[in-house]
Amino acid sequence: MATTTKSSIPFIYNRASLDNDTLLRLYRAMLKPRLIEERMLILLRQGKVSKWFSGIGQEAISVGVTAAMKPEEYILPMHRNLGVFTTREIPLYRLFTQWQGKMSGFTKGRDRSFHFGTQEFNIVGMISHLGPQLGVADGIALAHKLRNEKAVTAVFTGEGGTSEGDFHEALNVASVWQLPVLFCIENNGYGLSTPTTEQYNCEHLADRAKGYGMESHIIDGNNILEVYTKISEITEDIRNNPQPVLIEFKTFRMRGHEEASGTKYVPEDLMEAWGEKDPLLNFEKYLMQEEILSQETKDSYELSIKEEITEHLDKAYAEKNITPNLETEIADVYAPFSFRESVPSKDTEELRLVDAISQGLRQSMEKYDDLVIMGQDVAEYGGVFKITDGFVEQFGRDRVRNTPICESAIVETAMGLAINGKKALMEMQFSDFATSGFNPIVNYLAKSHYRWSQPADVVIRMPCGAGVGAGPFHSQTNEAWFTHTPGLKVVYPAFPMDAKGLLAAAIEDPNPVLFFEHKKLYRSIRQEVPTNYYTLPLGKASLIKEGERVTIITYGAGVHWAIELLDSMNVSADLLDLRTLQPLDKEAIITSVRKTGRVLLLTEDSAFGSVMSDISAMIMEECFESLDAPVRRVASLDTPIPFDSELEKQYLPVERLATTLQELLDY
Numbered sequence: 001m002a003t004t005t006k007s008s009i010p011f012i013y014n015r016a017s018l019d020n021d022t023l024l025r026l027y028r029a030m031l032k033p034r035l036i037e038e039r040m041l042i043l044l045r046q047g048k049v050s051k052w053f054s055g056i057g058q059e060a061i062s063v064g065v066t067a068a069m070k071p072e073e074y075i076l077p078m079h080r081n082l083g084v085f086t087t088r089e090i091p092l093y094r095l096f097t098q099w100q101g102k103m104s105g106f107t108k109g110r111d112r113s114f115h116f117g118t119q120e121f122n123i124v125g126m127i128s129h130l131g132p133q134l135g136v137a138d139g140i141a142l143a144h145k146l147r148n149e150k151a152v153t154a155v156f157t158g159e160g161g162t163s164e165g166d167f168h169e170a171l172n173v174a175s176v177w178q179l180p181v182l183f184c185i186e187n188n189g190y191g192l193s194t195p196t197t198e199q200y201n202c203e204h205l206a207d208r209a210k211g212y213g214m215e216s217h218i219i220d221g222n223n224i225l226e227v228y229t230k231i232s233e234i235t236e237d238i239r240n241n242p243q244p245v246l247i248e249f250k251t252f253r254m255r256g257h258e259e260a261s262g263t264k265y266v267p268e269d270l271m272e273a274w275g276e277k278d279p280l281l282n283f284e285k286y287l288m289q290e291e292i293l294s295q296e297t298k299d300s301y302e303l304s305i306k307e308e309i310t311e312h313l314d315k316a317y318a319e320k321n322i323t324p325n326l327e328t329e330i331a332d333v334y335a336p337f338s339f340r341e342s343v344p345s346k347d348t349e350e351l352r353l354v355d356a357i358s359q360g361l362r363q364s365m366e367k368y369d370d371l372v373i374m375g376q377d378v379a380e381y382g383g384v385f386k387i388t389d390g391f392v393e394q395f396g397r398d399r400v401r402n403t404p405i406c407e408s409a410i411v412e413t414a415m416g417l418a419i420n421g422k423k424a425l426m427e428m429q430f431s432d433f434a435t436s437g438f439n440p441i442v443n444y445l446a447k448s449h450y451r452w453s454q455p456a457d458v459v460i461r462m463p464c465g466a467g468v469g470a471g472p473f474h475s476q477t478n479e480a481w482f483t484h485t486p487g488l489k490v491v492y493p494a495f496p497m498d499a500k501g502l503l504a505a506a507i508e509d510p511n512p513v514l515f516f517e518h519k520k521l522y523r524s525i526r527q528e529v530p531t532n533y534y535t536l537p538l539g540k541a542s543l544i545k546e547g548e549r550v551t552i553i554t555y556g557a558g559v560h561w562a563i564e565l566l567d568s569m570n571v572s573a574d575l576l577d578l579r580t581l582q583p584l585d586k587e588a589i590i591t592s593v594r595k596t597g598r599v600l601l602l603t604e605d606s607a608f609g610s611v612m613s614d615i616s617a618m619i620m621e622e623c624f625e626s627l628d629a630p631v632r633r634v635a636s637l638d639t640p641i642p643f644d645s646e647l648e649k650q651y652l653p654v655e656r657l658a659t660t661l662q663e664l665l666d667y
Contacts, residue, residue, distance in 0.1 A: 010277050011223045013286050018225070020292050026067060026224050027287055028301050030059040030280045033082040035305050036092070039313075040099075044259055049099050050112060055080030057222070057254035060279035061186055063087050064227030065154055068235055074140045074420070076124045076133045076155040079114055080186065080253070084156075088121045092312035102319045107451050108332075109322045116452045117419075124419060125452070130157065131166025132440045134183065135409040138170055139416020139424070141179040141242075146372070146398055146422070150239040154182040160191025162205055169409030174244035175212040176404060181244045182235060186221065188253040189274075193265045206248035214244050221249030222279040252277070333486050335455035335510045339537050344501065344530035351529045354522035356496035357461075358387045360503040361425070363533040365395050368423055371507065374401045374410050375427030375461075383427055385463060385522060407437030411460070415444055418457040423507060431462035431516065432476045445512040446487030455510035459503075465557055465604060466636075466652055467520035471643035477556065477604045480611050482514050483582045489538060490582040492516040494559035496527040498579055501536030508535060518556045525560065539583035543592070547572030550665060551592040553615065554602035555579065561654050562602055565661065581611050589615065590622050597628035598664055602657065607635035629667035634660045 015023060037056050043049045055062065062083025069075060077084040085095060098105030098116060106116035106125075117124040124140070126133050137155035144151040161167060162185060174181045185205050189196060202208065209216030217234065220226050227249070234245055252274035256262045263271065287293035351359065365371055373388060373395075379402040382389030391400045403410045407428065414424035428434050434441065445456040466475040482488050489511055493499040499517065506513040544559065549571060552562045555578040562575050574592040578585065593599045599619060601612040616631045634653045642648055649655065 009282050009286055009289075011220065011226075011282055011286075013223065013225050013283070014229070015225060016229055018229070023287060023292055024297070026063060026228060027280075027283055027293060028305075029063040029067060029087050030083065030224060030283065031301055032086045032305050033059050033062070034280050035302065036082060036086065036309060039309055041259070050101075051258055051260075053079035053113060053258050054253075054255035055082050057274065057278060058186060058188060058251050059083045060224040060227050060283075061184070061221045061249045061251060064224050065182075065184060065231050067228055068231040069152065069154060072122060073151050074122045074124060074137070074153045076126070076137050076153070077114060078126050078130075078156045078158060078186070080188075081114070081156055084123065085114070085121075088123060090118070090121055090123075092308060093315040096313055096316035097319055100316055101322065102316065103322055104316070104319055111451050117454055118452070119419075119454070127443055127447075129439055129443055130161040131164035131170075132408070132412045132415075132444050133157075134161075134166050134170035135173065135412025135440070136416040136419065136444070137181050137183075138173050138177075138179055138409065139413035139418070140420045141174070141181045141416070142177065142372075142413060143417050143420035143422045145177075145179060145242055152180050152182055152235045152238045154184060154235075156184045156186060158191065159185060159187040159189075159196055159205060160194070160199055162208070163199055166408055166412070169404070169406035170412070171209075171212045171214065171244065171246065172404055173406060173409045173413060175214050177401075178243050180238045180242040182231070182238065183244060183246045185246070185248045186251055187248055188251045189270075190253055190257070190266070192257040192261060204248060206246060209246040212244075212246075214246050216246040216248070218248050218250060221251030222277045222282070224279055224283050332453075333450050334489075335449045335453075337509050337511065339505065340508070340535070341537070342504070342533055342535045344497075344534040345532040347531045348528040349531055350526055351496045352523050353496045353499055353517070353525045354385060354387065356500040356527075356529050357503060357517060358389070359529070360500035361387065362391065362394070364504055364507045365391065365399065367533060368507065370421065371423040371425060372399050372401065372417055373425050373427070374403050374414065376403055376405055376429045378402060378427050384429055385519070387427070387461075407433055408440055411437040411440040411458075412444065414458040414460075415440065415448070415456055419454060423457050425459045425461065425507065427461045429463070430474045431464035431478055432473050434460075434462065434478065434481070438481075441482070441488070441512070441514075442485045446485045448487070449511070450487055456512040457510045459506045459513045459515055462514055462516045463519050464516050465518035465520050466641050466648055467557065469643060469645055469648060470519070472640040475641040475648075477516070477518075479514070479516055479581055480605055480609055483611050483614075487512065488582060489513040489580070490516070491538060491580050492555045493579055494518075494521065494525075494556055494577055496525065497529045498536060498542065498577075500529055501534050502538065502579065504533060505535040505538055509538065513538075516556065520557055521560070538580045539585055540580065541585035541588040542577040542579055543574060543588070544577050545573060545575035547574055548596060549573055550598040550600060550661070551576060551596045552600045552602060552661075553578065553589060553592075553612075555581065557604055558602040561657060565657055569658065569661070571661070571665070584615075586618065586622075589619065593619055593623045594626040597626055598667070599627070599631050600661055600664055601631065601633045602653065603633070603635045604652065605635060606638045607633050608638055610635060629664055632660055632664050
């Protein structure tokens with residue numbers, strides 16, 4: 001019998017060509033997360049689990065999608081997708097220890113719930129900001145496509161998450177690049193307490209696909225056979241014809257957003273109506289009516305799963321609570337990286353800063369076949385500063401990719417490439433525009449290794465700085481936004497030779513690196529630069545000048561301002577070019593300050609909250625007894641950067657530099 005329409009079951013179950021073993025496998029796969037959840041809800045009330053986001057009533061979606069995917073294909077689930085994890089057969093004790101914050105979990109007690117990923121099972125968990133995982137799925141799928149692998153990436157979101165900009169950006173990128181991504185919307189009626197009528201103003205979310213030129217489908221999310229058969233068909237088509245597909249699963253959230261919030265805001269008749277559509281109980285009834293599932297088999301399944309739950313809970317409980325280890329906590333912020341020095345050659349040529357960066361990037365592209373460059377206008381146009389001019393001809397459009405104007409999605413795509421074994425370099429057209437991609441930088445890239453040991457092998461180039469009359473939206477030097485975020489590395493060279501070697505090292509480093517490039521210096525600074533591929537270590541300052549009376553510490557354009565000043569004043573001074581702001585060369589700073597006893601900190605940033613404010617505090621803590629004068633900071637005004645040349649001149653610290661230095665020397 002192929003279908004059933006018996007009145008006691010609110011679905012039409014079309015088994016098509018599925019055999020009995022497959023039907024029973026799907027039933028057992030739904031039963032397992034249901035029984036786990038029922039146990040977790042008891043433990044939650046007992047205070048043995050800190051929080052729970054229930055997926056009861058939505059199991060058919062998680063199980064059906066996962067069963068239709070190949071084990072080697074990535075899935076990016078959400079809060080209510082326990083069935084993804086259990087269908088991928090993750091050992092339960094690892095899930096239990098994750099929820100209890102123990103070491104055998106996936107985040108070493110550093111995160112809870114499903115905020116984790118595991119390469120072993122090709123699952124990439126969410127973060128609380130929801131949207132970024134959509135763009136990450138783009139990157140994972142792009143890596144598959146670049147390797148000509150017939151693989152689908154499935155990513156979940158709720159109907160509430162579709163209101164985020166990341167949703168629009170990710171779908172747009174996937175469609176433009178024809179990426180093999182299955183976008184799964186679990187439309188379960190409510191975003192916390194907000195009903196769908198207050199979240200979007202269209203009949204079906206699937207209709208949005210038309211605007212992106214994408215195929216879409218609406219699937220009954222409570223009908224396991226409809227989910228499994230349709231997703232199996234769709235994923236097979238995507239594997240052979242790479243393209244994104246949007247799926248809207250119609251379902252309902254039977255419990256609160258999380259247990260503490262309850263469901264009092266849901267009309268009782270609505271709750272009852274959806275309760276009658278329970279995906280597990282109705283499928284169970286169908287299987288019994290068709291004499292595919294017996295009571296004996298059902299009881300056997302339940303007993304086996306409950307015994308497994310108890311066994312693994314006991315194992316999780318037996319594991320000791322985490323004993324904090326300060327050294328381990330600090331070490332795990334960054335992925336391990338052993339710097340391999342590539343020595344500069346004696347053969348040199350005079351290059352501008354812009355040319356040195358371009359040459360270094362080209363040589364890195366030649367060295368790493370898996371390195372992908374992405375950014376606005378970086379392909380045939382060569383980028384607005386012509387850094388990648390000619391790269392398309394040499395490396396092809398697969399590896400040098402123009403992007404839509406969507407900084408957030410491209411940062412996320414870069415992360416997805418890293419997850420799937422690629423290196424990614426993104427050009428942020430201007431560092432000011434990082435605000436549009438700020439969330440994935442500071443919440444996804446920065447925290448990825450610390451949370452679940454996944455390196456974010458991503459470099460983001462950041463053209464920055466004033467002095468060219470570009471006004472308040474193209475002139476900021478905003479490095480302090482990122483030095484404050486553990487997990488990011490921040491590089492800011494002042495010379496062509498340094499820029500080339502540091503960029504190569506940043507690309508080699510598996511950690512996320514923000515590489516600041518001062519626009520004013522691009523074509524005004526020249527230097528003899530080694531012609532070969534070479535690397536310079538991150539976290540090592542450069543002592544430009546040596547002297548006895550004062551230490552000037554700076555970076556970027558400040559280095560050149562200081563050189564000009566010292567030459568004009570004929571002052572014996574240490575001039576320290578930091579080059580890297582995170583990690584910071586504290587040893588070089590302390591050594592110089594203890595020698596001279598006076599220190600001037602120069603930055604193009606505004607003083608308050610700048611990198612130099614923290615360096616000042618560090619010097620006071622480490623070198624107080626060596627100081628012969630107060631630490632002085634010279635910085636730009638605490639205003640936005642103006643456009644007019646005279647106003648910009650007043651804004652920058654250059655004209656205040658000589659007076660401050662003389663006051664420091666006279667103290």
